[in-house]
Amino acid sequence: MTQPKLELVALRKEYDGGDVVAVDGIDLTVERGETVALLGPSGCGKSTTLNMIVGLEEPTAGDIHIDGRSVIGLAPGKRNIGLVFQDYAVFTHMTVAKNLSFGLEIGGLPRSEITRRVGEAAELLGLSSLLKEKAAYLGGSQLQRVAIGRTLVTQPAILLLDEPLSNLEAEARQAMRRELRRLQGKIGLTIIYVTHDQTEALSLADRIAVMSAGKIRQYDRTSTVYGDPAHVFVAGFIGSPSMNLVRGEIRRDGPAISFISDQLQVPLPSRFAGVAPGHGEPVIFGIRPENIMITRPGHPGVTGIVSSVEPRGPEAIVTVRSGNKSLDVVVPAADRPARGDEVVLRIPADHIVLFSGETDRNLSLSPILGAAA
Amino acid sequence: MSDRPLTMPLALVLALAVIVTLFPVFWIVMTAIKPPTDWNAVPAIWVPGEPTLVNFRTLFDPEALGVYGVGGVSEAATQAVFGSLLASIVATALSVGIGLAAAIAISRYSGGGRATPLVILSGRMFPPAAIAVPFVIIFSTIGLIDTYFGLIAIYIAVTLPFSTWMLKSFVDEVPKEVEEAAMIDGMTRVKAHLTVTIPLIKGGLFATTLFIFILNWSEFLFALVLSYTTIETIPVRLAKYVTATAGTLYGVQAALAVLAMIPLVIAGFLIQNHLARGMTFGAVKR
Numbered sequence: 001m002t003q004p005k006l007e008l009v010a011l012r013k014e015y016d017g018g019d020v021v022a023v024d025g026i027d028l029t030v031e032r033g034e035t036v037a038l039l040g041p042s043g044c045g046k047s048t049t050l051n052m053i054v055g056l057e058e059p060t061a062g063d064i065h066i067d068g069r070s071v072i073g074l075a076p077g078k079r080n081i082g083l084v085f086q087d088y089a090v091f092t093h094m095t096v097a098k099n100l101s102f103g104l105e106i107g108g109l110p111r112s113e114i115t116r117r118v119g120e121a122a123e124l125l126g127l128s129s130l131l132k133e134k135a136a137y138l139g140g141s142q143l144q145r146v147a148i149g150r151t152l153v154t155q156p157a158i159l160l161l162d163e164p165l166s167n168l169e170a171e172a173r174q175a176m177r178r179e180l181r182r183l184q185g186k187i188g189l190t191i192i193y194v195t196h197d198q199t200e201a202l203s204l205a206d207r208i209a210v211m212s213a214g215k216i217r218q219y220d221r222t223s224t225v226y227g228d229p230a231h232v233f234v235a236g237f238i239g240s241p242s243m244n245l246v247r248g249e250i251r252r253d254g255p256a257i258s259f260i261s262d263q264l265q266v267p268l269p270s271r272f273a274g275v276a277p278g279h280g281e282p283v284i285f286g287i288r289p290e291n292i293m294i295t296r297p298g299h300p301g302v303t304g305i306v307s308s309v310e311p312r313g314p315e316a317i318v319t320v321r322s323g324n325k326s327l328d329v330v331v332p333a334a335d336r337p338a339r340g341d342e343v344v345l346r347i348p349a350d351h352i353v354l355f356s357g358e359t360d361r362n363l364s365l366s367p368i369l370g371a372a373a
Numbered sequence: 374m375s376d377r378p379l380t381m382p383l384a385l386v387l388a389l390a391v392i393v394t395l396f397p398v399f400w401i402v403m404t405a406i407k408p409p410t411d412w413n414a415v416p417a418i419w420v421p422g423e424p425t426l427v428n429f430r431t432l433f434d435p436e437a438l439g440v441y442g443v444g445g446v447s448e449a450a451t452q453a454v455f456g457s458l459l460a461s462i463v464a465t466a467l468s469v470g471i472g473l474a475a476a477i478a479i480s481r482y483s484g485g486g487r488a489t490p491l492v493i494l495s496g497r498m499f500p501p502a503a504i505a506v507p508f509v510i511i512f513s514t515i516g517l518i519d520t521y522f523g524l525i526a527i528y529i530a531v532t533l534p535f536s537t538w539m540l541k542s543f544v545d546e547v548p549k550e551v552e553e554a555a556m557i558d559g560m561t562r563v564k565a566h567l568t569v570t571i572p573l574i575k576g577g578l579f580a581t582t583l584f585i586f587i588l589n590w591s592e593f594l595f596a597l598v599l600s601y602t603t604i605e606t607i608p609v610r611l612a613k614y615v616t617a618t619a620g621t622l623y624g625v626q627a628a629l630a631v632l633a634m635i636p637l638v639i640a641g642f643l644i645q646n647h648l649a650r651g652m653t654f655g656a657v658k659r
Contacts, residue, residue: 056553077559089550093572103558154558 003068005190006030006053006158011062013048022048024214025062030158035184035191037205039198041237045214046194050160053192054083066157077106082156086163088147092136096127099135099146103154121149124183141172145179152187161193165200180204198238202226210234228353232360235286235353241317243286244327247357252279259285259354263323264302269349275363282357289317289328291351294335294343301344302327306337320345398634404627405429412623428628441619450629453610457633459521460596460606461589464528468589469582471529472536477566479537480544481552490541497534505598512599519601527595532585539584543577544570579647583640590637607633 006029013023023045030036038046051057053064055076064071071079091099100118109117122128125145130138135146144164151159164180165173181204184191195201201208202222209219210233217231229235235243248261257276258267266285268276276283295301304322316336318329320343327345337343354363379387404412406424431437433449475493478484485492508527509518517523547570555565571578593608600609611629614622 054557056556075559075561076553076557081557083554083557085548085550085554087548087550089548089554091551091554091569091573093575102555106555106559150554150558 004029004065005032005034005067006192007063007065007068008049008053009063009065011049011052011064012060013045013052013057014060021214023052023059026211026214026216028209028216028219030190030192032190033188035193035204035206037193037195037201037208038211039195039201039208039237040211041196044211046196046211047162049211050083050162050192050194053158054081054160055079056083080157081160082151082154082158083160083162084144084147084151084164086166088143088167090135090138090143090146090150092134094135095131096122096133096135096138096146097131099150100127100131100153102150107154117153117155121153124152124186125149125179140168141176144168144176148183152183156189158190158192161191163195164193166195166197177203198240202238210237212237228362228365229286230362230365232284232286232355235355235362239288241289241328241330243288243353244292245355246285246325246327248283248285249357250276250279250281250283259283261285261325264325266302266347266352267349268352268354272352272354272363276354277356277363283363284355284357284360286353286355287327287347287351290330291348292327292329293346293348294318294320294329294331294337295346297342297344299344299346301346303342303344306339306341306343309336309339311336401627401630401634404623405631407624407627409619409622409624413620428624429632431622431625432628432632438625441616441622441625450607450610453605453607453629454632456521456605457590457607458636460524460528460604461586463521464525464532464589465582465586467525468529468532468536468585469540469578472533472540472581472585473571473578475533475537476540476544477570480541481549481566490538493537494534496530501531501594505594508595509598518599519603521604524596524599524604524606527599528589528592531592531595532588535588536581536585539581540574540577543574543581546577547573576647579644583637583644586640587637590633 008026008028010025010027011023012021012025014021026045026049028036038049040046048057052059055071055074055078059072066079066081091102094102097118100121101114104114104117118131119128122131125148127142127145127149130142135143138146144167148161148164161180165176168176177200183189184204193201193204205222207220208222208225210217210225210231212233218225218229218234220228220230225234226238229238229243232245236245246259246261246264248259248264251258251260251265255270255273256267257270257273258265260266297303302320302322304320304327306318307321307326308319310317310319311333314333315330316333318331318336320327320329322345329345331337355361356363403420405428406426407418407421408423408425408427411418411421427437431441433451435448475484479489512518512523517526551569551573552562552565555569556562560568591608592606593612596604596606596609597612600606607629611626611633614626614629616622
């Protein structure tokens, strides 16, 4: 673990002579054997980052180190990186066996070695019975397994997966996710996984880099990204329903500190006294819907009217309007109030997160911690 | 393909389509094997009572032609057949070859910018007759008139917009990721085109080749105005079987037309499967 497997240094990609910045100076370190997810909405620059790592696109600035050596200018085939494409990129005019052996034949491996490795990969991915089949006749999840297989046989140092499951149906996606986790454990590859699906990222990755607008907003352990979002974007992006975020300002009254936004007023615990800005300064208040509790009128808390109830199986998402602000609350379906009910929301002090109204960064995390780890 | 049974109305429409398509072929073939007395017979003789190959013999026998007193042609049709084969095959090969390179360049590298495909197509935005006369003058001046080189050059210029556009649509259908996958496996970009892209558009390539070949094979206008005595193609030759004494030699014309059909029919049958695939390429699973 002395040397990271992959290191991105101030990586930047511009298009149209600088008019469009797809990747805006990102730093990322991936350790050997680690699975890292690049998570973000479409257009955030995650696929461009992947293409630069594999060598299909040249960065405008910055550097890429693999095993400590820069790979800038090296042809894609010379970087020892495998990439599984979103659209599979299986050679449909060839058989499954031919697809699997393609990269090895280009590499000029002896026939016996090729046969052995293709056999192994087919075994691992459950493709043994399909080897003689033309790839054009395969279904989605089979194609996906061929795509992963043809990459695995070349024994890449790093495996990149670009939204590999997004074209599959829900059931096949579940199965494939299990399969990927199994592979992960079995061969201990270094994997970088690009996805816009947070469930996929949360279930597969050791660390998640959340990207938006070409920047990494947070790069941390999966649980940390969920529990301690470093940036308003991360808070809003991770979790379903997403975190309640309310713009307002700080009110200081002697030692007491509270958040206020029009009629909505929430007392803040003393841990914010040191990190929050001064009286009247803008902040963004955050609380996860599953952390809020609904009580009857008369209790202390935020009073509001239920404006919508959306059942979701065992749970329901209740939207409560207080003044001109709305807060989502997740409650057990059995306990859900009706539309129009007056309720009181209890907001546990422990779960409150404050973001700077100017930088959108989490006020409780030091700036260095909040940036790339 | 569905397995729905052929209903009566459907069968009628199909029969009509087949009749309309095949009647001219039937008529030409019948005329080709009619003796001269039956060519213009009234009422028409649909199927000759005594089929004969005399028309085919006449094609390649100058003396037999002489009997009809054909003014323009006194030599065998061999040269026209040879000329058509040479011009069509060479022009088709080059047109498809250049078109393929252009298609890949446009589709994959945005070669020449966004306007390139339209600029290439603009070569087809006026009737060929409009440029025929200028080309006669230009080619006379630079000594290309009445040469196969000149005729082939014109054929390539005229068909290139078609081959480029058709092939571009096929290349567009191939996801660029499959090429990138091959590059990650260690191939150069050019090699990825050769081993992955081109095999994947094989059906389209066959369809385009056949289409361009038909265009060249049946081209009449340029072949007529750009040839004097040295070069000749089948369509030009067909127009020459007119005599002062015996009128148009329909049977001889038909015989040559039948010969001209043969390579297309054979090619059509050979690449039938690819053709169907090429025409429905958008349906291929990606």
